Amino acid sequence: EDKVVQSPLSLVVHEGDTVTLNCSYEVTNFRSLLWYKQEKKAPTFLFMLTSSGIEKKSGRLSSILDKKELFSILNITATQTGDSAIYLCAVFFTGGGNKLTFGTGTQLKVEL
Amino acid sequence: GAGVSQSPSNKVTEKGKDVELRCDPISGHTALYWYRQRLGQGLEFLIYFQGNSAPDKSGLPSDRFSAERTGESVSTLTIQRTQQEDSAVYLCASSLRDHSYEQYFGPGTRLTVT
Numbered sequence: 177e178d179k180v181v182q183s184p185l186s187l188v189v190h191e192g193d194t195v196t197l198n199c200s201y202e203v204t205n206f207r208s209l210l211w212y213k214q215e216k217k218a219p220t221f222l223f224m225l226t227s228s229g230i231e232k233k234s235g236r237l238s239s240i241l242d243k244k245e246l247f248s249i250l251n252i253t254a255t256q257t258g259d260s261a262i263y264l265c266a267v268f269f270t271g272g273g274n275k276l277t278f279g280t281g282t283q284l285k286v287e288l
Numbered sequence: 289g290a291g292v293s294q295s296p297s298n299k300v301t302e303k304g305k306d307v308e309l310r311c312d313p314i315s316g317h318t319a320l321y322w323y324r325q326r327l328g329q330g331l332e333f334l335i336y337f338q339g340n341s342a343p344d345k346s347g348l349p350s351d352r353f354s355a356e357r358t359g360e361s362v363s364t365l366t367i368q369r370t371q372q373e374d375s376a377v378y379l380c381a382s383s384l385r386d387h388s389y390e391q392y393f394g395p396g397t398r399l400t401v402t
Contacts (some may be wrong), residue, residue: 218379264331
């Protein structure tokens with residue numbers, strides 16, 4: 177069965193800490209992996225990863241994909257309270273039709 | 289340009305009634321997606337429209353759910369004979385072409401079935 181699993185489910189850190197969020201997947205015919213940040217209702221796009229070992233970076237956020245071990249990590253350095261959100265991982269695969277399957281997300285809370 | 293818009297933002301309905309949710313994608317985006325997010329859970333794929341191709345309805349949970357799209361513009365998601373388990377946020381997203389492109393999400397419609 178195709179699945180996307182994120183860990184941890186929730187995380188509480190202090191401002192300035194570095195966090196690593198994990199996403200592992202088991203899908204048929206992997207095409208790409210995407211990370212989204214969801215603060216209220218609409219998720220906002222962070223990264224799309226298609227190739228192993230190439231880090232994508234945007235400010236304090238970075239992400240990398242390992243297609244051999246079937247996982248991705250999202251790193252956030254020097255966390256701020258504004259980073260508090262649910263971080264969603266989604267995988268696009270073509271097994272059984274074109275689908276984008278989301279994990280259940282990691283709820284991150286950054287405290288002062 | 290404007291982003292994806294959805295209406296209504298909130299909808300409260302009685303069990304057994306039909307509801308219609310609307311999504312206006314970004315102009316020029318040929319792909320449109322509907323997702324459902326129940327409280328505390330991840331996004332659940334419902335249906336995918338790509339241009340004039342037959343929609344991928346594989347995520348619709350029952351025959352009470354249906355969706356239409358007029359060309360490459362507005363889409364409506366209809367839930368007939370609503371049940372309490374239909375209560376969720378319904379999110380619409382659009383992308384330039386297909387899944388290989390970034391999806392832009394609308395603000396969602398929060399549906400509450402009493």
